[in-house]
Amino acid sequence: MILPFCVKKYDDIKPDPLMIKRYMRDRAGNPAMDPLIEECIGECAGLLDCRICAYITPLNIDGDKVDLGFASVKSRDLADNLAGCRNTVIFAATAGLGIDRLVKRYSDISPLKALCIDALGSDSVEQTCDRFNEELGKKYILGNMRFSPGYGDLPISFQKAIFLALEIGKYTGVHLTDGVQMVPSKSVTAILGVKDEIS
Amino acid sequence: MKFLDFVKENIVLLDGATGSLMQKYGFPAGVKPETANLTHRDMITDIHRQYFEAGSNVVNTNTFGANLFHYSESELEEIIEAAVSNVRRAAELSGAAQPKFVSYDMGPSGKMLRPYGDLDFEKAVELFASQARLAEKYGADLISIETMNDGYETKAALLAVKENISLPVFVTNAYNDDERLLTGSSPEAAVAMLEGLGADAVGLNCSYGPDKLMGTIRRILAVSSVPVIFKPNAGIPAVVDGKTVYDISPDVFAEYVLKAVDEGVNIIGGCCGTTPSYIEKLNLGLKNRKRIPEKEKNITVVSSYSHSVEFGEKPLIIGERINPTGKKAIKLALKENNIDFLLKEGRSQQEAGADILDVNCGLPDINEREMLTKTVGELQAVCDLPLQIDTSDFTAMEGALRIYNGKAVINSVNGKEEVMRNVFPLQKKYGGAAVALTLDENGIPETAQGRLEIAERILKTAAEYGIKPKDIIFDPLTMTVATDSNAAKTTLEAVKLIREKTGCHTVLGVSNVSFGLPERNIINSSFLLLAMENGLSAAIINPLSENMADAYRSYLALKGFDDSCLGYISGVKARAEIKTAPSGTVKEDDSLDKAIIDGRKDAAYALTKELIKSTDPLDIIGRQIIPSLDTVGKNFESKKAFLPELLLSAEAAKSSFEVIKENCPSNAGDEKFTIILATVRGDIHDIGKNIVKLLLENYGYRVIDLGKDVESEEILKAAKENSAKAVGLSALMTTTLPSMEEAVKLLREYLPECKIMVGGAVLTEEYAEKIGADKYCSDAMETVRYAESLI
Incomplete structure (x- = not known):
C-alpha cells in the first residue's frame, strides 16, 4: 500500500495571459486576443480546480532499469535524469474537470474560445506543477527536471503502472482511459528525483 | 436481527481504515491490496477483528478495488468469497457482544465515465453488478458503495446493486472542502438522485478530516429523508520520519463526529488514517447518546x-x-x-x-x-x-x-x-x-x-x-x-x-x-x-x-x-444590449471582407445583414466571404498569421453565413460534398477536429461530425449512409494510432472510393502513408486545400 504524503488544492492559481497566448499558438501575440483571454479568465475563475497528490517511493537504478518500488521500467533517459537521487516523488496534478466541460460547451459555438480555455487549462496545470515543485524544493534537494511518461524513452504506457499502484483518481479525480489519456484532460503526472532532505 | 431493522433503532458504528493498517503491518507496495484476502488472510482477519473489538457494528470487506478491470472473473469470485468470509470469521473471533454485520465494500471503478472519460455507462453498471451478485452469493449483509467522487458513477453502482440483488445498500461520496464532488455535484443534487434510486442511507466518506466536512454533512442532513452516514478521514496526510501520518487525533476526531451525531447523523465511522482507537473513542461517545429519528423532508x-x-x-x-x-x-x-x-x-x-x-x-x-x-x-x-x-x-x-x-x-x-x-x-x-x-x-x-x-x-x-x-x-x-x-x-x-x-x-x-x-x-x-x-x-x-x-x-x-x-x-x-449590438456596428467605410480578415464577428454579421438587402447571396459568398477566408488562410500558411487569427476570421465568416442561412435557407443546401469527421476510438481529444470542422463548413462542405472516441464501424456506417466523398480522422496520441489504422483499413475495404484525410499531434506524413490514408493534413487549412482539390 502506498499512501500519498501530500494531497493539496491550490485556490490561488492565476492564469497568465501571455502563457495562454503561447499555448494557443498565437506566435504574434495579437492584441485582438486580449479581450477574449480576459473573458475566458473571468469565466474560468470559479471553475478552476487545481489539485495535486504526491507519493514518495524508493529508488533503485541498475543500468537503464529504474525500480520505483511499486513498479520498474526500462528507460535510459529516466535513469540519467534520476542519477544521484535516493528517492523519487511521483505526483499527479490537474486543473480539474470544469475546463473540459467549458471546452465542450464552446466547441461548436466558438472553437476559438474553446482553444483559449484549453490553453488556460494548460497554463493552470503547469503552474500547479511549478508551485508544488517549488514547495518541495524548500524541503528537499531535488534532482533534475520533472519527468513524465512519454518523455524521451520512458514509454507513455508507464502511466498504467502509476495509475494502478497509486490511488490518483481517489485524491485528484484524474483517471486514465484505455487509450492512456488522462481525464480531466488538463492533468500531468511526473517523477521527480529527491537527493536529500534539507536539514 | 435484520440489518435494516437494526439501522432504524440504533446509531450504527462502522469501521475505520483498512489500508492504513495494512501499510502498518508492512503489506508490500505495488501488490494489489485485495489479494491480501487470500495471501494474508490472518492479517486481514485480524484487522477486521480489531474493529469489532473497538465496537464496530459493521465492518467492510477488503474489496475497494475488486472489480473486473483489475481481476479476472475467477480471481474476482475467489477474492470476494474470501473477503466476506474474513470479516465473518473476524466477527466470530471477536469477543465483543454488539450485533455484527458484514458489509461488501464497493469502491470506484478507477475509470471516468463518458462523455468526459471512456467508460460506457452500461459497462459500468455491469462491472458493479458482477461484484454485487458475488457479494450476495457469499453472504454479505449489505453493500457499501463508497469514496465515489463522480455522481454518475455512483448512479451506475447503485443501479447495479438495486437491479441485481436485494441487499440493503449504503452510499457515501467523497466531497471536497468546497462541498462538492470532484465532478461538480452539490450534496443536495447527490442526495436527490441517490434517494430517488433507492439508497437505504447516504452520506460522505474520505477526502478530509471531520473538521473540514461539517458543512457538507449539515447540507446532507438538511435534505435527506434516509439515515445519514459520516465517515471522514483522520485529517490530512503528511510524511513524518518517512511514514504517512494524519493530523487529527482520535479525541478531536470523535468530538467532531459525535457533534454530527447530535445534529442527526446516525451512521458513523472513519476512513483513511483512522485506526481502531478512533472507533473506540466513537463507541465510548455513543454510550450516552440517543438516536434522533430521521424526518421525512417534504421537498x-x-x-x-x-x-x-x-x-x-x-x-x-x-x-x-x-x-x-x-x-x-x-x-x-x-x-x-x-x-x-x-x-x-x-x-x-x-x-x-x-x-x-x-x-x-x-x-x-x-x-x-x-x-x-x-x-x-x-x-x-x-x-x-x-x-x-x-x-x-x-x-x-x-x-x-x-x-x-x-x-x-x-x-x-x-x-x-x-x-x-x-x-x-x-x-x-x-x-x-x-x-x-x-x-x-x-x-x-x-x-x-x-x-x-x-x-x-x-x-x-x-x-x-x-x-x-x-x-x-x-x-x-x-x-x-x-x-x-x-x-x-x-x-x-x-x-x-x-x-x-x-x-x-x-x-x-x-x-x-x-x-x-x-x-x-x-x-x-x-x-x-x-x-x-x-x-x-x-x-x-x-x-x-x-x-x-x-x-x-x-x-x-x-x-x-x-x-x-x-x-x-x-x-x-x-x-437593451442585444437590441443595440450588431446593427449599430456598421461603419460607412467598413466592408465585409475587411471585417472577416480582421476577425470582427459582430461587424461581419451586421455588414452581411446590410449587404443581403441588395446583393445575391451567392455573390456575397463567392466574392467576399471565400476570398477573405483565402487571404487569411494564405497568411496562415505562410506563417504571417497564426491559429487564433485564422479562427477569429473563420468565426466572423460563420456569422456571415448565419445571416445568409436565415435569409435564404435554400442556399444552405448548396453544399459541395459530404465529409465525415471523427476522433478515433480510444481518443477523447477533439479540439483540433472541431477547428477543422469550422473551416470546412465555411468553405461550403456538408460536415457530419461524429465526435470523439468513435468506433471504426460507426465511421464506416456514417460514410456509407451519407455517401461521403471524404472522411477526416483525428488522433492525438500514439496509443490511439492503432484505432486510426483500423478505421482506415475498414474504410478502404468497404468504401475504396472514399478519400481519407488524417491529422493529429503525433501523426506524420510517413505514418499516414504507411496506414494507407490518402492525405496527411498538418493543420486545418491543409484539410481545406485537400478537400478543394477533390472537387
Missing part, C-alpha cells in the same frame, strides 16, 4: 449532475423549446440527427433564465428511444440544468431515465390506468419527479373539482408503488379560451385547489391558452401572471419570449422574490 426536488432545483413558493421556468411540435427547425434537426442544433436551443434557454429544460424528441418516423437518450446525454455534457424528459413512449422514457445523470422531471403520467402502470414502475426504479396530468380514460374534467379528484386518484396509485406525494407535480391542463371562455378560469381554480388540497406542486404549459387568437404572447403572459398568482409552481414556456420573460421578472420583483429588483434590472439591461 419536491430535481437535479442535474451539478445542482438541485427545488419547487417552492418562487415559480420556476421550464424551457419548452426542445420540442418538434409546431417547430420546423427542430423537426429538421431531429430528422437529420443534428444534435448541435438541439444543444444550441438548450444553451440559449439556459442563458435566458430557464431553471429546467423540457426535452421532447417525438416524431412519427424516428427511433425515439435512441434520439431521446442521445439528446439527453449530449445536453447534459454542455448544460448543467436539470432536464424534464418529455415522452409518451415508455421505452424512450426508460432509456432516457436510465442514462440521466441526476434526478429528472418525468413528463408525464396521467390518471389512465395503463399509463400509471407503465410510468410509476420507472419512476420508482430510476427516481424522478413526475408531472401528472389531471385527465383519465374519460378525458379532461370540465371543473376544477373533477381535476382534483383525478389528482387524488393518481396519488393513491402512486402510493401503491411507493412513490411519495412530494414526487408528483400536477398539471391541471391549460385549455384554449378561444373555444371555451371559461377554460382559463377553470384551470386557474384547479391550480389553486390542487395545491391547497393535496399539498403538491403544480405546473402548466402556458401557451395552449391562446390557440386561435392573434398576438398570442399578450394573452399568454397575462395568463402566466394569473397562474403564478394562483400558486403555480412552474411554468413550461419559451424563456426567449420577451413578453413571457417580462411577465415573469415583473412577478418576481413584485412578489418579493427578487432582492433589490436586481434580476429585473439585469434582464432589462441585457435585452
Whole structure:
C-alpha cells in the first residue's frame, strides 16, 4: 500500500495571459486576443480546480532499469535524469474537470474560445506543477527536471503502472482511459528525483 | 436481527481504515491490496477483528478495488468469497457482544465515465453488478458503495446493486472542502438522485478530516429523508520520519463526529488514517447518546449532475423549446440527427433564465428511444440544468431515465390506468419527479373539482408503488379560451385547489391558452401572471419570449422574490444590449471582407445583414466571404498569421453565413460534398477536429461530425449512409494510432472510393502513408486545400 504524503488544492492559481497566448499558438501575440483571454479568465475563475497528490517511493537504478518500488521500467533517459537521487516523488496534478466541460460547451459555438480555455487549462496545470515543485524544493534537494511518461524513452504506457499502484483518481479525480489519456484532460503526472532532505 | 431493522433503532458504528493498517503491518507496495484476502488472510482477519473489538457494528470487506478491470472473473469470485468470509470469521473471533454485520465494500471503478472519460455507462453498471451478485452469493449483509467522487458513477453502482440483488445498500461520496464532488455535484443534487434510486442511507466518506466536512454533512442532513452516514478521514496526510501520518487525533476526531451525531447523523465511522482507537473513542461517545429519528423532508426536488432545483413558493421556468411540435427547425434537426442544433436551443434557454429544460424528441418516423437518450446525454455534457424528459413512449422514457445523470422531471403520467402502470414502475426504479396530468380514460374534467379528484386518484396509485406525494407535480391542463371562455378560469381554480388540497406542486404549459387568437404572447403572459398568482409552481414556456420573460421578472420583483429588483434590472439591461449590438456596428467605410480578415464577428454579421438587402447571396459568398477566408488562410500558411487569427476570421465568416442561412435557407443546401469527421476510438481529444470542422463548413462542405472516441464501424456506417466523398480522422496520441489504422483499413475495404484525410499531434506524413490514408493534413487549412482539390 502506498499512501500519498501530500494531497493539496491550490485556490490561488492565476492564469497568465501571455502563457495562454503561447499555448494557443498565437506566435504574434495579437492584441485582438486580449479581450477574449480576459473573458475566458473571468469565466474560468470559479471553475478552476487545481489539485495535486504526491507519493514518495524508493529508488533503485541498475543500468537503464529504474525500480520505483511499486513498479520498474526500462528507460535510459529516466535513469540519467534520476542519477544521484535516493528517492523519487511521483505526483499527479490537474486543473480539474470544469475546463473540459467549458471546452465542450464552446466547441461548436466558438472553437476559438474553446482553444483559449484549453490553453488556460494548460497554463493552470503547469503552474500547479511549478508551485508544488517549488514547495518541495524548500524541503528537499531535488534532482533534475520533472519527468513524465512519454518523455524521451520512458514509454507513455508507464502511466498504467502509476495509475494502478497509486490511488490518483481517489485524491485528484484524474483517471486514465484505455487509450492512456488522462481525464480531466488538463492533468500531468511526473517523477521527480529527491537527493536529500534539507536539514 | 435484520440489518435494516437494526439501522432504524440504533446509531450504527462502522469501521475505520483498512489500508492504513495494512501499510502498518508492512503489506508490500505495488501488490494489489485485495489479494491480501487470500495471501494474508490472518492479517486481514485480524484487522477486521480489531474493529469489532473497538465496537464496530459493521465492518467492510477488503474489496475497494475488486472489480473486473483489475481481476479476472475467477480471481474476482475467489477474492470476494474470501473477503466476506474474513470479516465473518473476524466477527466470530471477536469477543465483543454488539450485533455484527458484514458489509461488501464497493469502491470506484478507477475509470471516468463518458462523455468526459471512456467508460460506457452500461459497462459500468455491469462491472458493479458482477461484484454485487458475488457479494450476495457469499453472504454479505449489505453493500457499501463508497469514496465515489463522480455522481454518475455512483448512479451506475447503485443501479447495479438495486437491479441485481436485494441487499440493503449504503452510499457515501467523497466531497471536497468546497462541498462538492470532484465532478461538480452539490450534496443536495447527490442526495436527490441517490434517494430517488433507492439508497437505504447516504452520506460522505474520505477526502478530509471531520473538521473540514461539517458543512457538507449539515447540507446532507438538511435534505435527506434516509439515515445519514459520516465517515471522514483522520485529517490530512503528511510524511513524518518517512511514514504517512494524519493530523487529527482520535479525541478531536470523535468530538467532531459525535457533534454530527447530535445534529442527526446516525451512521458513523472513519476512513483513511483512522485506526481502531478512533472507533473506540466513537463507541465510548455513543454510550450516552440517543438516536434522533430521521424526518421525512417534504421537498419536491430535481437535479442535474451539478445542482438541485427545488419547487417552492418562487415559480420556476421550464424551457419548452426542445420540442418538434409546431417547430420546423427542430423537426429538421431531429430528422437529420443534428444534435448541435438541439444543444444550441438548450444553451440559449439556459442563458435566458430557464431553471429546467423540457426535452421532447417525438416524431412519427424516428427511433425515439435512441434520439431521446442521445439528446439527453449530449445536453447534459454542455448544460448543467436539470432536464424534464418529455415522452409518451415508455421505452424512450426508460432509456432516457436510465442514462440521466441526476434526478429528472418525468413528463408525464396521467390518471389512465395503463399509463400509471407503465410510468410509476420507472419512476420508482430510476427516481424522478413526475408531472401528472389531471385527465383519465374519460378525458379532461370540465371543473376544477373533477381535476382534483383525478389528482387524488393518481396519488393513491402512486402510493401503491411507493412513490411519495412530494414526487408528483400536477398539471391541471391549460385549455384554449378561444373555444371555451371559461377554460382559463377553470384551470386557474384547479391550480389553486390542487395545491391547497393535496399539498403538491403544480405546473402548466402556458401557451395552449391562446390557440386561435392573434398576438398570442399578450394573452399568454397575462395568463402566466394569473397562474403564478394562483400558486403555480412552474411554468413550461419559451424563456426567449420577451413578453413571457417580462411577465415573469415583473412577478418576481413584485412578489418579493427578487432582492433589490436586481434580476429585473439585469434582464432589462441585457435585452437593451442585444437590441443595440450588431446593427449599430456598421461603419460607412467598413466592408465585409475587411471585417472577416480582421476577425470582427459582430461587424461581419451586421455588414452581411446590410449587404443581403441588395446583393445575391451567392455573390456575397463567392466574392467576399471565400476570398477573405483565402487571404487569411494564405497568411496562415505562410506563417504571417497564426491559429487564433485564422479562427477569429473563420468565426466572423460563420456569422456571415448565419445571416445568409436565415435569409435564404435554400442556399444552405448548396453544399459541395459530404465529409465525415471523427476522433478515433480510444481518443477523447477533439479540439483540433472541431477547428477543422469550422473551416470546412465555411468553405461550403456538408460536415457530419461524429465526435470523439468513435468506433471504426460507426465511421464506416456514417460514410456509407451519407455517401461521403471524404472522411477526416483525428488522433492525438500514439496509443490511439492503432484505432486510426483500423478505421482506415475498414474504410478502404468497404468504401475504396472514399478519400481519407488524417491529422493529429503525433501523426506524420510517413505514418499516414504507411496506414494507407490518402492525405496527411498538418493543420486545418491543409484539410481545406485537400478537400478543394477533390472537387
